Amino acid sequence: MRKEKKYIRDINLRKIFILLICFIMLFTSNSFQVYGEKTEKKDDEKVVRVGWFDSSYNTIDASGRRIGYCYEYERKIAGYIGWKYEYVEGSWTELLEMLENGEIDMLGGVSYTEERAEKMLYSSYSIGIEEYHLYIPTDNLDDYNDNVSYFNGKKIGVNKNSIQVEMLKEWAELYNITPEIVEVTTSENESVEMLLNGELDGYITLDSYLSGDDIYPVVKIGSSDFYFAVNKQRPDLLAELDNALSKIRDENRFYDQELFVKYNQNLGANLYLSDEEIQWIENHGEIKVGYIDNYLAYCDKDDESGKLTGVLSDYLKKATTCFSNGELNFKTYPYENIEVALDALKSGEIDCVFPANFSVYDGEIRKVCLTPSLARATLYMVVKTSKNKDVFNKEEGSVAVVSGDINYESLVNEIRPGWKVRHYSNTNECIKAVKDNKVDCYFISSYRYNEIRRLCDKYKLNPLDTGKDIPFCFAVREDDSVLYSIIAKATNIIPDSYINNTLTSYFYEEGKITLIDLIKENIIIVIGICALIVAMLSLIIGQRRIIKAEKKAKENRRIADDLSRRVYVDALTSVRNKGGYNDYVGMLQDRLDSKEVTEFAICMFDCDNLKVINDKYGHERGDEYLKAAVRLICQVFRNSPVFRIGGDEFISILQNDDYKNREELVRKFEEESMVINEKIENEWEHVNTSVGMAVFDSKADRVIDDTVKRADELMYENKRKRKASGKVR
Structure with missing residues (x-):
């Protein structure tokens, strides 16, 4: 009996042991299976080791979040191709060496040199432009005294293996000075410490890297495009990177500029007054600003307090302390109209006038220069509701203008040449003149329309968007170049978002x-x-x-939202508008003046037969006709910015590869136009465009506008030939 019980007990123990072994094997098998699945997932996931050096390109904000120019670019790239990043920290010099040695896969903010191109791969598209400045301690400014010979024998630090090394050597040779060049491998903060404790006498870096009260940028030594650089052993990454960058450009051609404004425009050298500007402020004292009274949302003298109100008031408050090394003091003076204010400017009663939005030519006649625009707005044409289309398409007509308002007289000459100007004592009289059919229309800024909205509703008048952006600038005497520079710098420092929010606030208030x-x-x-x-x-x-x-x-909310979308992008075609064109040409002219750019071409396009399409099929078909032309222009000249500068006029600025292939691209555009016109039956989907292209000639062209005029003439010559052949009706 005992043996039987023992036998049964042994059998039960063996069963339990076997079950335990099976459970362990099952658990182990599942564990390996889960581990294998995780490993397989990791194998499918592409992790890119990217360099992270503390700067405006890559930094950590007060909340512990990653931000920066290159960081946002990298996240945008990840959105298109699904990369995951492993951030490797170090100084810029250390990370560049790690890239060359294959220890990281990618690094942003790298300028192109032939020597580097042998050791790494560059993205096909640049991701921005950077400028390099020479900083010194502010305690040494008196010794420097705006004299570059100060740097003879001085130790100037520059990042090892950076493009700034050669730029520094060229700059020193140009000015015949012999500094001691010290190639550093430290971080930016460590290099600044070396500058402040006397180990270095100067330090060269990006203008957006450094700012503060204890260092000061005294010299700009150069600038260059910068790129993403890729480990030479990873061409697979480069192909995906170029694909993503191409999609980013298709999504937003101005992504680089937007990141520059967000991260770099209000940093570094931009925040400092020059020695000449500081001296001018000390000698001159307060800056006397004349403004137009009763001109909200821009400027007005408050009836109760007698003080300035409007966006100009907020701008001046911000400008007072916008510089790191000095304050500005302003005193304001109201005037009845712009003509009276300009007379006061001419006589020396005041130093500048706001707002001025007459043409550059009208400014030359009055011996004043216009600063960069403080704000921009859409120009409205106020007409009788029953005459919307008739007035908009008239070749001859009449416009009501308040007496003394040369701003709008200039705008009439620009967008409605040949129309008659009739003067009235105030805005209400102008509106009544439109109502009584004494004139065809009245022009007004979109941000001022609330002032007359109720009167327009009463008289059944309607605002039409002219498609024209008007800038609101300061007018400064043409011989007062230092003040011009001060106001231009302040305007660029103060964020557009601040100005737009302020304008919107006053717009609501007026409504x-x-x-x-x-x-x-x-x-x-x-x-x-x-x-x-x-x-x-x-x-x-x-x-x-x-x-x-x-x-x-x-x-009001609908109008304000609509206004915010119209700042720089043409609402119909989605390319940049005239305001965007003016900004781009201004930046290009600066690079041209500094010899950073020497080759480009202007391609002018005019959509033929638009009036025929409008009259025959209606304005909606006319809009489709313009869009068809713009699609082909952007498709053929895909690496160049395209702008709508008039109702049926477009312009493209060709550089780099598009410049080299310019003749081939123009031929391709004409051939593609013919193919489209043969294949498509609907006339409003055809592309009938006169084209004129002019190449910049440094000997013949003093400014970019000279090249534009030649392109315009060639375009009209092409139009005459097309008209003779029957292609233009």
Whole structure:
């Protein structure tokens, strides 16, 4: 009996042991299976080791979040191709060596040199332009005294193996000085410490890297495009990178500029007044600013306080302390109109005038220069609702202008040449003249339209978007170049977002409806209600105010949202508008003046037969006709910016590969136009465009506009030939 029990017990133990072994094997098998799945997932996931050096390109904000120019670019790239990043920290010099040695896969902010190109791969597209400045301690400014010979025998630090090394040597040779060049491998912060403790006398870096009260940029030694650089052993990464960068350019051709404004525009050398500017401020004292009274949302003298209000007031408050090494003091003077203010400027009563938006040529006649624009707005044409299309397409007509407003007289000459200008004493008289058919229209800035909205509603007048962006600038005497430089710097430092938010705030304020306004507009109803039932008066007025105020606030929000989308992009074609063109040409002219750019071409396009399409099929088909032309222009000249500078006129600025292949691209554009026109039946989807291309000639062209004029002439010559052949009607 005992043996039987023991036998049964042994069998049970063996069963338990076997079950335990099976459980362990099953668990182990599942574990390996799970591990294998994770490994397989990691194998499919591409991890890119990217260099991270502390700067405006890569940094950590106060909340511990990663931010920066290159960081945002890298995240945008990841969105298109799904890369994951492993960030490897170090100084720029250390990371460049790691890239050459294959220890990291990619590094942003690398300028191109032939020597580097042998050791690494470069992205096909640059991701921005950087400038290099020579910084010294502010305590040494008196010794420097704006004399570059100060650097003879001085130790100037520069990042080892950087492009700035050769730039420094060329700069020193140009000015015949012999500094001691020290190639450093430390981080930016460590290099600044060496500068402040006397180990270095100067330090060269990007203008956006450094700012503060203890260092000062005294000399700009050069600039260059910068790229993403890739480990030479990873051409697979380069192909994916170029693909992503191409998609980013297709998504937003101005992504580089937007990142520059976000991270670099308000940093570094831009924040400092020059010695000459500081001296001017000390000698001159407060800056006397003349402005146009009763001109909200831009400027106005408040009736109660007597102080300046409007966006100009907020701008001047911001500009007072926008520089790191000095303060500005302003005193403001109101004037009845721009003509009176310009007379005061001419006589020396004031130093500058705001707002000025007449043409550059009109400024030359009055011996003033226009600063970069403080703000931009869309130009509205106020017409009778029943005459919308008729007025917009008229070749001859008349415009109401307030007496003394040479700003709008200049705009009329620019966008409606040949139209007659009729003067009236104030804005209300101009509006009544439109209502009474004495004139065809009245022009007004979009941000000022709320001032006349109720009157326009009463007279059944309608605002039409002219498609014209108007800048609001300061006018400065042409011999006052130092003040011009000060205002230009301040305008660039103060963020556009701040100005736009301020404008929108005043725009809303101007659009508010008061009880008095409501009573004036509905006086008969109010009197009738008062006569019938006095007890209901407050309730009825309150309800009407709420309903109308909500409707007006909703409309104001719609208009403000619409205005924010129109700043630089053409609403119809989605290419950059005239304002964007002016900014781009200004930047290109600066690079041209500094010899950084020597080759480019201007390609001018004019959409033929637009009026025929509009008259035959309607303006909606006319819009499709313009879009068809723009699509082909952007497709053929895909590496060059395209701008709409007029109703049917477009311009492209060709550089780099597009410049080299310019003749081939123009031929391709004409051939593609013919193919489209043969294949597509609808006339409004055809591409009939006159083209003129001019190459910049440093001997013949003093400024970019000279090249543009030659391209324009060649375009009209092409149009005449096309007209003779029957292609232009």
